[in-house]
Amino acid sequence: xxxxxxxxxxxxxxxxxxxxxxxxxxxxxxxxxxxxxxxxxxxxxxxxxxxxxxxxxxxxxxxxxxxxxxxxxxxxxxxxxxxxxxxxxxxxxxxxxxxxxxxxxxxxxxxxxxxxxxxxxxxxxxxxxxxxxxxxxxxxxxxxxxxxxxxxxxxxxxxxxxxxxxxxxxxxxxxxxxxxxxxxxxxxxxxxxxxxxxxxx
Numbered sequence: 001x002x003x004x005x006x007x008x009x010x011x012x013x014x015x016x017x018x019x020x021x022x023x024x025x026x027x028x029x030x031x032x033x034x035x036x037x038x039x040x041x042x043x044x045x046x047x048x049x050x051x052x053x054x055x056x057x058x059x060x061x062x063x064x065x066x067x068x069x070x071x072x073x074x075x076x077x078x079x080x081x082x083x084x085x086x087x088x089x090x091x092x093x094x095x096x097x098x099x100x101x102x103x104x105x106x107x108x109x110x111x112x113x114x115x116x117x118x119x120x121x122x123x124x125x126x127x128x129x130x131x132x133x134x135x136x137x138x139x140x141x142x143x144x145x146x147x148x149x150x151x152x153x154x155x156x157x158x159x160x161x162x163x164x165x166x167x168x169x170x171x172x173x174x175x176x177x178x179x180x181x182x183x184x185x186x187x188x189x190x191x192x193x194x195x196x197x198x199x200x201x
C-alpha cells in the first residue's frame with residue numbers, strides 16, 4: 001500500500017513487536033518516534049499527550065510485567081483515549097491478544113478446550129483494555145486493535161503476506177509480517193473501533 005509519509009509514535013518500541021513496527025514504518029519512509037517505559041508513564045494521559053504531540057498516528061505495543069494486567073491495560077486505554085486526541089493524534093493501532101478473540105465458532109479462544117489457562121488473568125486484562133478503549137475513545141480518535149490470530153512465530157522468516165482471520169490456536173505469524181498489518185492500518189485504515197486477528201498467508 002502507498003500512503004503519504006506520516007509522523008508515527010510507537011509506544012513500547014523496545015519489545016519485539018515494537019521493534020518490528022518501527023522497522024516497517026521506517027522502511028515505508030515514515031518519521032518515527034520511539035518510546036520506552038523510561039520515557040514516561042503510558043497510563044498518564046498528560047504523559048501520552050506530551051510524547052504524542054506533533055504526530056499523525058500512534059502504534060501501541062506496551063506491557064508492564066510488574067503491574068496487574070486488569071489494572072494496567074485499562075489504564076493505558078483510558079490514557080490513550082484522552083491523551084492522543086489532546087495531542088491531535090487521530091489514528092491509533094494497538095497490539096492486542098488472540099486469547100480474547102472469537103474463533104470461527106464464536107467462542108473466545110481462551111475458552112476453547114485445551115487452551116492454556118495459567119495466564120488467564122493476562123488474557124482478561126488485555127480484553128478489559130480493549131473494552132476500556134471502546135468505552136473511552138472519543139469519535140475523533142479512530143482506533144483499531146490487531147493481534148495474531150494465534151501467536152507469534154519468533155523464529156521463522158517473514159512471508160511478506162497476511163490476512164485477517166478469526167482466532168485459531170495453532171495460527172502463527174512473524175513480527176515482521178504482523179508489522180505490515182499494523183502499518184497498513186496506519187497508512188490506509190480499514191478497521192475502525194474493532195479488534196481483529198492476523199494470520200500469515
